[in-house]
Every structure is written in C-alpha cells, then in structure tokens.
Amino acid sequence: MSVRWTIVKPFERVRRPVSGKKKRQVAPDAGLSKQRVVIEAIRIADREGVHALSMRRLAGALGAGAMSLYYYVANKEELLDAMIDIVFEEIELPPEETDWQSAMRRRSVSARQVLARHPWAIGLMESRTSPGPAHLRHREAVTACLRRAGFPVLMATHANWLLDVYVYGFALQEACLPFDTADEFADMAEDVYLPQLPPDEFPYLNESAAALVAAGYDPAEEFIFGLDLILAALEPLRASA
Amino acid sequence: MSVRWTIVKPFERVRRPVSGKKKRQVAPDAGLSKQRVVIEAIRIADREGVHALSMRRLAGALGAGAMSLYYYVANKEELLDAMIDIVFEEIELPPEETDWQSAMRRRSVSARQVLARHPWAIGLMESRTSPGPAHLRHREAVTACLRRAGFPVLMATHANWLLDVYVYGFALQEACLPFDTADEFADMAEDVYLPQLPPDEFPYLNESAAALVAAGYDPAEEFIFGLDLILAALEPLRASA
DNA sequence: ACTAAGATTAGTACACTGTACGATGTCCGT
DNA sequence: ACGGACATCGTACAGTGTACTAATCTTAGT
Numbered sequence: 001m002s003v004r005w006t007i008v009k010p011f012e013r014v015r016r017p018v019s020g021k022k023k024r025q026v027a028p029d030a031g032l033s034k035q036r037v038v039i040e041a042i043r044i045a046d047r048e049g050v051h052a053l054s055m056r057r058l059a060g061a062l063g064a065g066a067m068s069l070y071y072y073v074a075n076k077e078e079l080l081d082a083m084i085d086i087v088f089e090e091i092e093l094p095p096e097e098t099d100w101q102s103a104m105r106r107r108s109v110s111a112r113q114v115l116a117r118h119p120w121a122i123g124l125m126e127s128r129t130s131p132g133p134a135h136l137r138h139r140e141a142v143t144a145c146l147r148r149a150g151f152p153v154l155m156a157t158h159a160n161w162l163l164d165v166y167v168y169g170f171a172l173q174e175a176c177l178p179f180d181t182a183d184e185f186a187d188m189a190e191d192v193y194l195p196q197l198p199p200d201e202f203p204y205l206n207e208s209a210a211a212l213v214a215a216g217y218d219p220a221e222e223f224i225f226g227l228d229l230i231l232a233a234l235e236p237l238r239a240s241a
Numbered sequence: 242m243s244v245r246w247t248i249v250k251p252f253e254r255v256r257r258p259v260s261g262k263k264k265r266q267v268a269p270d271a272g273l274s275k276q277r278v279v280i281e282a283i284r285i286a287d288r289e290g291v292h293a294l295s296m297r298r299l300a301g302a303l304g305a306g307a308m309s310l311y312y313y314v315a316n317k318e319e320l321l322d323a324m325i326d327i328v329f330e331e332i333e334l335p336p337e338e339t340d341w342q343s344a345m346r347r348r349s350v351s352a353r354q355v356l357a358r359h360p361w362a363i364g365l366m367e368s369r370t371s372p373g374p375a376h377l378r379h380r381e382a383v384t385a386c387l388r389r390a391g392f393p394v395l396m397a398t399h400a401n402w403l404l405d406v407y408v409y410g411f412a413l414q415e416a417c418l419p420f421d422t423a424d425e426f427a428d429m430a431e432d433v434y435l436p437q438l439p440p441d442e443f444p445y446l447n448e449s450a451a452a453l454v455a456a457g458y459d460p461a462e463e464f465i466f467g468l469d470l471i472l473a474a475l476e477p478l479r480a481s482a
Numbered sequence: 483a484c485t486a487a488g489a490t491t492a493g494t495a496c497a498c499t500g501t502a503c504g505a506t507g508t509c510c511g512t
Numbered sequence: 513a514c515g516g517a518c519a520t521c522g523t524a525c526a527g528t529g530t531a532c533t534a535a536t537c538t539t540a541g542t
Contacts, residue, residue: 032490049368054528065492067530076529119367126364126416127290136443143445153452160449161414162467169410173402175367202377204384208401211394226403233474273519295499308501309520317500483542490537499528506521512514 032064034072038082042118045083050120080124085132087121090114093141100149100238101231105224107142108167112223115171122172150238159234166230174219182216189213273305275313279323283359286324291361321365326373328362331355334382341390341479342472346465348383349408353464356412363413391479400475407471415460423457430454 040061045053055076059066073079092110094103115122131139139160146156179185189209199206281302286294296317300307314320333351335344356363372380380401387397419433420426430450440447 051368055530056528067493067532068491070530071490122413123364123367126360126413127292129417129419136438136446140443140446143449147445147448153449154456157449157453158463158466161463162470165407165410165414165467167410168413169406169408172363172367172409172413173406176370178370197377202381204388205377205381207388208384208394208398212398215395222399222402225399226406229403229474230471233470296501297499306521308503308522311501312519485542486540488537488539490535492533492535494531494533496531497529499526501525503524504522507519509518510516512516 032062032068032072034082037062037069037072038079038086041079042083042086045120046118050124077128081128081130081132084121084124084128085134087114087118088132088134088138090117091138093138094145096145100145101235103145104142104163104231105227107138108163108227109223111167112171112174112220115168116174116219119171119175122168122175125168146238151234152239155237159237162230162234166226170223170226177219180219182218185217186213273303273309273313275323278303278310278313279320279327282320283324283327286361287359291365318369322369322371322373325362325365325369326375328355328359329373329375329379331358332379334379335386337386341386342476344386345383345404345472346468348379349404349468350461350464352408353412353415353461356409357415357460360412360416363409363416366409387479392475393480396478400478403471403475407467411464411467418460423459426458427454 037058041053041058044058044061055069056066059069062069069079073082091114092107094107096103098106142160142163143156146159147153151159177185179188190213194206194209197205197209278299282294282299285299285302296310297307300310303310310320314323332355333348335348337344339347383401383404384397387400388394392400418426420429431454435447435450438446438450
C-alpha cells in the first residue's frame with residue numbers, strides 16, 4: 001500500500017537548505033515544500049472554493065507536475081487535513097492575563113473571523129475526525145482557561161463543547177448566507193428573498209425579514225449577541241475560587 | 242443551456258399511473274420518480290457517505306441507466322438540494338399547544354436526531370445557500386412559535402438564529418466524533434485519543450478525557466445541557482404578554 | 483573530481499466522475 | 513393509425529485522484 005510513503009516521507013522539509021553553492025536560479029519559488037503546497041491549496045480554496053481545488057490545478061499553480069505533490073502529501077485527504085490545521089493555527093489562543101469571559105470572547109471572535117475567511121473549512125470538518133496538532137493545542141488552551149477560571153472538570157468540558165458548538169455553528173450558518181454586508185442583505189432580501197415568500201403562507205418570515213432590513217443586519221453583532229448570552233449563562237456554573 | 246429542462250421537467254410524476262392496461266410486470270419498482278430517486282440517494286448517503294453517492298451508483302441501485310436520472314433532476318446539485326429538503330421534512334415542527342420552551346426543545350431534539358441520522362446533510366448545507374420549501378416552512382413555524390411566546394420581532398430573529406446555530410453546530414461537532422455511544426467513546430479514548438496526548442504537553446485535555454471516561458459521555462445529554470442553558474437565558478428576553 | 487545513494491520531479495495509465503448528445507422505445511389524445 | 517410527448521438508454525468527453533515507472537537533480541563519500 002502506501003505504507004512506505006507515510007513512513008519514509010519527510011513531513012517538514014525545507015528543500016534546498018541554506019548551502020546553495022550552485023546556481024539554482026531557475027526561480028526563487030521553484031522549491032516545493034509541504035508548507036508551500038498547503039498554503040497554495042488554501043489560497044485556491046479561499047478564492048474559488050474547495051470544489052475547484054484539484055491536484056492538477058494545485059500543481060499547476062505551483063508550476064509543478066501533478067504527481068510531484070504526492071512527495072509532500074500522501075493523498076488528498078492528508079492535504080485537506082493539513083489545510084484545516086493551518087486554519088486552526090490562524091485562530092488566536094485565549095489570552096491568559098484577562099478574565100475568562102474576555103479570553104473566550106477574544107478567541108471566539110478570532111475563530112469566527114478566520115472561519116469566515118475560509119468558509120470551506122467548516123464543510124471539511126465533518127468527514128475528517130482526527131484533530132491536528134494546532135487543533136489540539138487550541139483545545140488545550142481553552143480547557144486550561146476554563147479550568148483556571150474555576151469551572152469543575154466536567155463543567156469545563158461542557159462549557160468548552162458549548163462554546164465550540166456556537167462558534168462552528170455560527171460559522172456554518174454564516175457560510176450559508178449569500179451576502180456579506182448589511183447593505184448586500186437589504187438588496188438580497190428585497191430582490192430575491194421576499195418575493196419568494198407569499199405573505200399569507202409565511203407571515204412571520206415576512207415580518208422578520210422586513211424588520212431585519214429596517215434595522216440592518218450585521219453578522220458580527222449577531223455573533224456577539226449569542227456569545228455574550230452564553231458566556232453570561234455559563235458564569236454562575238463556575239466555582240469562583 | 243438546461244433551461245428547457247427546468248421548465249418542462251415534471252417535478253412530481255408518478256410514472257405509470259393506475260391505468261396499467263398492458264403487462265408491465267418487469268418489476269414493481271421499475272417506475273422511477275423524483276421521489277424514488279432522491280430517497281434512494283439519501284439511503285446511499287446514509288449508508289456509505291456522500292462521497293460514495295455518484296450518479297452511476299445511484300442509477301445502479303435503482304436499476305436504471307445513469308442518464309435516466311437527469312430526467313428527474315437537472316443536475317447533481319439539484320439532487321443534493323432535494324435531499325436536504327427531505328431531511329428538513331423529517332424534522333418535527335414545534336408543537337403549538339405547549340409553552341415555547343417545550344416546543345423549542347421538542348423540535349431541537351428532533352432536529353439533532355435527524356441530523357445524526359444523516360450526517361452528510363450538515364456538510365452539504367455550507368455551499369448550498371437557498372433554502373428549500375420544507376426548510377422555509379420550518380423557519381416559519383419556529384418564528385411563529387417565538388413571536389407568539391412574546392418575543393419582539395428582532396429578538397425572535399436573534400433567538401431563532403441562536404437556536405439554529407446551536408442545533409446545527411452540535412450536529413456538526415457530533416458528526417466529527419468517531420464514536421456513537423458512551424462505551425465506544427471509552428474504548429476510543431483509551432486506545433486512540435489519550436496515547437496521542439503527552440500528559441506534560443496537554444495536562445488539561447488528559448484530565449478532562451479521564452473525567453469523561455469515568456463519567457460516561459452521552460451526546461443526547463450533552464445536547465440537552467446546552468439547549469436548556471440557552472433556552473433559560475432567552476426566557477427573560479421575551480415580553481411575557 | 484567522480485561516483486553512488488538518495489531525494490525530488492515528471493510522464494503515462496487506469497478507473498472513476500458529471501453530464502451533453504442523440505437514438506430509442508412507449509404512451510396518450512386525436 | 514398517427515404524431516408528439518415522455519422516459520430511458522448507450523456512447524462520448526473532459527476532468528478527477530493516484531499507482532507505477534522512469535528521469536533528473538542534490539548531496540556525501542571517496
């Protein structure tokens with residue numbers, strides 16, 4: 001099988017180390033590496049969606065042959081795993097110097113921003129089960145923060161799970177929205193959404209859509225609303241030492 | 242393009258209506274229909290995952306040729322949309338005769354069960370933005386329930402959004418878990434999870450994993466914990482008429 | 483400086499995918 | 513009996529992931 005590959009293959013190899021004694025000026029980006037491959041894959045997925053990310057397309061963007069990628073990545077699955085873990089690296093860890101609520105707010109807001117930047121990552125999480133190292137580091141930091149804030153072990157687990165559910169769920173819902181800003185939403189609602197909703201069949205949806213258009217809709221505010229609600233509800237569940 | 246298709250194609254056609262005057266005993270399930278196609282697609286996705294759902298595979302399972310499916314479905318995208326909408330049909334609507342919290346609990350629990358039965362649906366939601374009819378009916382019913390419970394328009398929207406975030410987020414997280422029952426979790430944790438976590442690097446994760454193994458982990462209970470927390474936190478935000 | 487070992491890239495091939503096209507048969511209203 | 517709409521089919525094409533093989537390029541040991 002591909003056992004030989006996964007054993008022998010170097011996972012982080014800086015092709016062409018400092019000692020560049022010969023010419024090798026074909027191109028400054030000629031050297032591949034798992035880093036470069038995964039980064040470029042993320043760039044493509046961001047711009048054109050995961051469906052547009054094929055090995056040939058990726059290799060082309062890197063100026064390489066399709067099969068060259070398989071030196072750095074065992075298969076496409078592993079590539080996707082690596083992409084997700086890089087996304088996790090982008091998320092801010094909860095700062096240690098503040099109270100737990102501020103820390104959680106900080107990292108949650110960061111996570112939302114990152115996931116909004118890489119919407120494909122959410123859809124990818126289902127289907128791939130094993131968390132990467134960055135994911136684990138993140139979980140550890142969050143759990144630590146909650147434990148130090150005085151949550152009992154099991155309650156910290158509950159809180160951790162709940163907050164993650166909120167962050168990922170929000171990102172998932174947000175990725176479903178066909179607009180990004182409040183203005184776009186207003187246009188969208190009036191041109192596409194509302195005409196599809198007969199007022200006699202969907203009175204309440206019409207009402208709420210109209211109210212939303214009037215009030216303006218900002219995902220960031222919506223996110224904070226639910227997040228603060230959850231944080232406040234968790235507060236009494238910790239044993240404030 | 243495929244305009245002719247989408248206009249002419251019948252969306253619900255009971256092939257071979259009652260008047261079966263000639264023989265036609267080739268097989269009782271020989272007649273296709275959009276219903277049958279989508280249902281079988283869901284069955285395949287449930288058993289083998291979305292990645293295993295190809296048009297040829299689906300056609301094979303229905304005893305038909307690959308291209309025959311395109312009479313009932315414009316393309317694979319539309320098939321996936323239809324699958325998702327059937328999933329939404331399976332979710333219980335909030336009952337009208339009880340208080341809002343019970344109603345929301347009822348439909349949320351139902352949604353979790355349905356999404357746990359069809360894990361592929363969660364990953365599919367991102368990427369397809371326009372809600373189907375069943376999805377809309379569901380949203381309308383939930384909004385109605387919240388409005389009647391006394392939530393102001395915008396607050397009802399917030400609550401609706403928050404609850405959906407929780408339900409879908411939970412389903413997403415649950416789909417990531419490589420186990421289904423508490424026993425499986427215990428095995429998994431001891432055999433796979435814990436050995437990957439050096440205690441000096443991940444002290445808190447080790448602690449919580451151990452506590453979870455000892456206490457037993459039940460997704461259904463975990464779901465209720467967060468759900469009730471959110472419902473309780475929403476309660477004071479409605480104007481009890 | 484030369485060579486052998488290894489790391490890295492590329493080429494070709496195969497089994498699969500979604501689906502456009504055109505050719506069939508089969509039904510119903512005339 | 514006939515014309516058209518409906519339903520299904522086989523075939524074809526471009527694109528996918530990747531196994532296998534061969535070529536090249538880098539480096540180490542002499």
